[in-house]
Amino acid sequence: MDRRKVLGIGAAGTVGAVAVGAVGARLVGTAEASERRSDTAAAVGFHGPHQAGIVTPAQDRLHFAAFDVTTDKRDELVDLLREWTAAAARMTGGQDAGTLGSVGGFPEAPPDDTGEAQGLPASGLTITIGFGPGLFRDANGKDRFGIADRKPAALEDLPHFPGDAIQPEISGGDIAVQACANDPQVAVHAIRNLARIGFGRVAMRWSQLGFGRTSSTSRAQATPRNLMGFKDGTRNVKAEDGADVLRDHVWAQPGDGPEWMVGGSYVVTRRIRMVIETWDRTSLGEQEAIFGRDKGEGAPLGAKKEFDEIDFAARNGDGDPVVPETAHVRLAHPDFNNGAKLLRRGYNFVDGTDGLGRLNAGLFFIAYQRDPRKQFVPVQLNLARRDRLNEYIKHTSSGLFACPPGVSGPDDFWGRGLFGA
Amino acid sequence: MDRRKVLGIGAAGTVGAVAVGAVGARLVGTAEASERRSDTAAAVGFHGPHQAGIVTPAQDRLHFAAFDVTTDKRDELVDLLREWTAAAARMTGGQDAGTLGSVGGFPEAPPDDTGEAQGLPASGLTITIGFGPGLFRDANGKDRFGIADRKPAALEDLPHFPGDAIQPEISGGDIAVQACANDPQVAVHAIRNLARIGFGRVAMRWSQLGFGRTSSTSRAQATPRNLMGFKDGTRNVKAEDGADVLRDHVWAQPGDGPEWMVGGSYVVTRRIRMVIETWDRTSLGEQEAIFGRDKGEGAPLGAKKEFDEIDFAARNGDGDPVVPETAHVRLAHPDFNNGAKLLRRGYNFVDGTDGLGRLNAGLFFIAYQRDPRKQFVPVQLNLARRDRLNEYIKHTSSGLFACPPGVSGPDDFWGRGLFGA
Numbered sequence: 001m002d003r004r005k006v007l008g009i010g011a012a013g014t015v016g017a018v019a020v021g022a023v024g025a026r027l028v029g030t031a032e033a034s035e036r037r038s039d040t041a042a043a044v045g046f047h048g049p050h051q052a053g054i055v056t057p058a059q060d061r062l063h064f065a066a067f068d069v070t071t072d073k074r075d076e077l078v079d080l081l082r083e084w085t086a087a088a089a090r091m092t093g094g095q096d097a098g099t100l101g102s103v104g105g106f107p108e109a110p111p112d113d114t115g116e117a118q119g120l121p122a123s124g125l126t127i128t129i130g131f132g133p134g135l136f137r138d139a140n141g142k143d144r145f146g147i148a149d150r151k152p153a154a155l156e157d158l159p160h161f162p163g164d165a166i167q168p169e170i171s172g173g174d175i176a177v178q179a180c181a182n183d184p185q186v187a188v189h190a191i192r193n194l195a196r197i198g199f200g201r202v203a204m205r206w207s208q209l210g211f212g213r214t215s216s217t218s219r220a221q222a223t224p225r226n227l228m229g230f231k232d233g234t235r236n237v238k239a240e241d242g243a244d245v246l247r248d249h250v251w252a253q254p255g256d257g258p259e260w261m262v263g264g265s266y267v268v269t270r271r272i273r274m275v276i277e278t279w280d281r282t283s284l285g286e287q288e289a290i291f292g293r294d295k296g297e298g299a300p301l302g303a304k305k306e307f308d309e310i311d312f313a314a315r316n317g318d319g320d321p322v323v324p325e326t327a328h329v330r331l332a333h334p335d336f337n338n339g340a341k342l343l344r345r346g347y348n349f350v351d352g353t354d355g356l357g358r359l360n361a362g363l364f365f366i367a368y369q370r371d372p373r374k375q376f377v378p379v380q381l382n383l384a385r386r387d388r389l390n391e392y393i394k395h396t397s398s399g400l401f402a403c404p405p406g407v408s409g410p411d412d413f414w415g416r417g418l419f420g421a
Numbered sequence: 422m423d424r425r426k427v428l429g430i431g432a433a434g435t436v437g438a439v440a441v442g443a444v445g446a447r448l449v450g451t452a453e454a455s456e457r458r459s460d461t462a463a464a465v466g467f468h469g470p471h472q473a474g475i476v477t478p479a480q481d482r483l484h485f486a487a488f489d490v491t492t493d494k495r496d497e498l499v500d501l502l503r504e505w506t507a508a509a510a511r512m513t514g515g516q517d518a519g520t521l522g523s524v525g526g527f528p529e530a531p532p533d534d535t536g537e538a539q540g541l542p543a544s545g546l547t548i549t550i551g552f553g554p555g556l557f558r559d560a561n562g563k564d565r566f567g568i569a570d571r572k573p574a575a576l577e578d579l580p581h582f583p584g585d586a587i588q589p590e591i592s593g594g595d596i597a598v599q600a601c602a603n604d605p606q607v608a609v610h611a612i613r614n615l616a617r618i619g620f621g622r623v624a625m626r627w628s629q630l631g632f633g634r635t636s637s638t639s640r641a642q643a644t645p646r647n648l649m650g651f652k653d654g655t656r657n658v659k660a661e662d663g664a665d666v667l668r669d670h671v672w673a674q675p676g677d678g679p680e681w682m683v684g685g686s687y688v689v690t691r692r693i694r695m696v697i698e699t700w701d702r703t704s705l706g707e708q709e710a711i712f713g714r715d716k717g718e719g720a721p722l723g724a725k726k727e728f729d730e731i732d733f734a735a736r737n738g739d740g741d742p743v744v745p746e747t748a749h750v751r752l753a754h755p756d757f758n759n760g761a762k763l764l765r766r767g768y769n770f771v772d773g774t775d776g777l778g779r780l781n782a783g784l785f786f787i788a789y790q791r792d793p794r795k796q797f798v799p800v801q802l803n804l805a806r807r808d809r810l811n812e813y814i815k816h817t818s819s820g821l822f823a824c825p826p827g828v829s830g831p832d833d834f835w836g837r838g839l840f841g842a
Contacts, residue, residue, distance in 0.1 A: 061632075063771070068778075102650050103717035107706030114701055115650020115716055116633075116769070119643065169776065184605075185633035188648075188771050192780060196701045203778030209630075209771055211482075211605035212537075222540065227609075229523050229536020280535055280617045285528030295536055296524035348537070350484070350609050350630055351772060355590065357489075357624030359613060 040182035043122035046089045048406040049263050053126030054368050055239040057218035059180040062210035062347040063187040066173025067202040074145045078419050080201045084194055085413035094122030097193035117189040125181040127190055129414045130267050130401025135174040152257040154371045155402045161384040165394045170206040176401040210347025210364045217345055226363050227348050228279055230291050231298030234306055237343040249341045260417030263405030265368045268376045271397035274362040279392045290388045292327030326388045340375045342367040461603035464543035467510045469827040470684050474547030475789050476660040478639035480601040483631035483768040484608040487594025488623040495566045499840050501622045505615055506834035515543030518614035538610040546602040548611055550835045551688050551822025556595045573678035575792045576823045582805040586815045591627040597822040631768025631785045638766055647784050648769050651712050652719030655727055658764040670762045681838030684826030686789045689797045692818035695783040700813045711809045713748030747809045761796045763788040
């Protein structure tokens with residue numbers, strides 16, 4: 001069991017690519033770290049053509065944060081993006097956020113790392129950044145950073161969907177950061193240290209913790225269950241779907257929009273509150289008709305196994321469709337949405353109670369795509385108009401961010417293409 | 422890999438003790454469940470002289486909920502406690518909450534289980550119940566359930582401590598339930614199903630999710646770190662401390678109070694918000710002086726290793742104490758609190774942001790003890806008056822609950838001794 005083993009696949013490159021001071025490396029030799037050494041402890045490589053955290057097999061825990069940029073100075077923003085990129089490369093490799101961490105720091109200065117992840121392995125941490133519409137032109141129409149002419153057309157604000165109950169204070173933001181890991185302490189540590197580094201230049205607008213990933217992004221993963229108890233997202237876009245599918249549905253291509261977004265992706269976030277108390281008093285048959293799947297196996301109604309093809313034409317003895325016209329699986333299916341697919345990697349959440357004796361719980365939906373105008377927007381319009389699930393859910397937060405391509409190496413940084421630096 | 426292996430230690434008894442219908446058993450054969458089979462997947466036995474979840478080695482995740490009883494009928498409350506006990510025995514054994522779960526239910530009825538833990542192992546789930554002062558006499562002084570004369574003297578409301586910023590809407594409650602597990606989905610599932618079962622008899626008053634246990638309750642566990650990045654609770658009461666220590670400090674004894682509490686324990690909960698942004702800008706030396714430990718190793722100042730004895734008398738070259746008079750380790754130490762010790766099993770939390778650009782984060786403190794009047798109250802008075810940590814923390818929620826002894830077997834239920842049923 002050596003340090004390399006702990007960091008695991010992809011880490012050798014990362015460790016080689018950033019400056020590793022001995023003082024900044026995390027203590028990874030504790031008994032607890034040893035116990036946890038496994039695939040879930042390994043590091044995910046940071047550098048590459050695409051950002052990690054998109055087709056990476058979905059980790060179990062999420063801390064998502066949206067920041068508003070509080071400086072008007074372009075240079076300060078670019079400096080921040082450079083510093084964030086360096087810190088993200090270190091943290092995803094299982095190291096402290098800075099070279100003078102909480103262990104190797106000077107007594108006279110605040111540590112370069114807040115310390116709560118000391119002794120924990122990399123835990124599959126990925127950190128993925130996205131730029132919101134407001135970064136290009138703020139609420140007053142001002143182009144603070146001289147990048148308005150580089151705004152992708154695909155980054156236009158999402159429309160209002162029927163039934164939306166969006167709360168502005170937990171929606172939008174100039175920059176979003178998604179931290180996913182197999183240990184929540186590691187995901188929280190990542191966001192918290194980026195916020196610390198950004199002090200005076202960004203302020204956290206909102207953040208969301210999630211547990212129990214609700215989608216699989218790899219065929220090696222079983223389909224998990226949402227808080228309605230159902231397997232959802234069985235037909236999610238997965239890493240193994242191959243380059244063609246990812247090209248068509250996930251990665252922005254040359255000619256789609258500005259050059260700096262090629263190899264990037266657009267992420268839509270929706271905080272979907274579930275009225276689970278009402279749901280829990282609905283009959284099993286009703287629940288299954290609403291989803292269009294059986295609850296135990298996750299098989300489409302009329303089929304036997306989760307991954308069986310859905311027969312939308314099948315009718316029962318009464319002549320009614322076996323999979324109802326308003327079933328979630330039907331309305332969300334590519335066949336009824338011009339072939340649109342999404343790469344979903346959402347998480348369950350419980351944020352205490354709502355003051356009415358009910359859990360404030362639901363699904364924090366996250367979906368990556370090549371162009372939201374052709375993917376999320378038409379699918380959500382279809383769902384918002386007709387899905388019977390709407391009786392039990394409410395969208396309370398919304399976000400749309402342009403996630404640039406990956407960071408190619410230690411000299412590159414998030415947004416270099418955008419800022420032409 | 423058989424079902425018994427998944428359930429692991431302690432489960433054989435549990436499975437034997439409750440009625441296990443084939444339809445109600447969770448599907449545990451998925452690929453994902455197999456991957457996760459390990460010590461953290463095993464079941465913890467439910468029946469015994471003490472409730473599980475107290476000296477049980479602290480699991481990694483928490484869902485804590487406080488309920489208000491909405492019925493005034495004693496019989497309905499007793500029925501609820503019977504139903505909750507049966508459901509808790511099943512769920513801690515890795516089964517559905519009811520015999521007709523989400524898989525084996527009737528299409529015409531709501532399932533006996535909400536389904537989101539299908540396919541997940543027991544995950545070390547423990548469910549621990551406690552009764553608040555309001556159960557014995559409500560806010561209007563009314564003895565709704567005829568048990569006022571059985572209220573333990575040790576269950577008197579906690580005093581107001583200097584600096585307290587307690588929010589009543591997230592404090593107190595008639596009944597508290599602590600669900601701890603190594604998988605948050607399993608802990609959330611447990612609380613959610615108890616709430617579902619309690620519909621019409623109880624309403625959830627508040628709930629708190631936690632991750633990253635901040636205390637060890639077994640010497641086999643490494644001391645974890647709180648969100649200030651420090652190892653805290655090094656000298657926590659641990660299961661291996663032996664019967665004498667647990668008798669003196671954790672379990673209510675004959676003669677302490679009412680007979681129904683013998684073998685039980687009193688739990689104090691405090692939601693401690695940390696102003697981590699300010700803390701993060703404090704120098705490393707200052708942080709270490711405030712805690713009285715070094716940040717990297719967790720050793721007391723002046724010592725080398727975490728578990729070294731603390732030399733409170735040592736002075737530096739200037740004649741000042743090496744461990745400052747106001748250091749947290751000094752003020753919380755039994756030597757300065759009449760020997761009082763607590764069994765802590767708190768958790769870190771992050772509940773989004775606070776609207777001021779800061780994470781709403783901190784420590785959800787949980788401490789079990791034989792008598793809070795001699796343990797938590799004097800220790801907290803000492804801390805509230807003098808601890809320099811107070812500049813960085815704020816207590817926003819408070820709870821005190823009498824946790825009855827364990828459930829002896831399938832005919833017993835939580836609170837049988839209290840209700841004399």
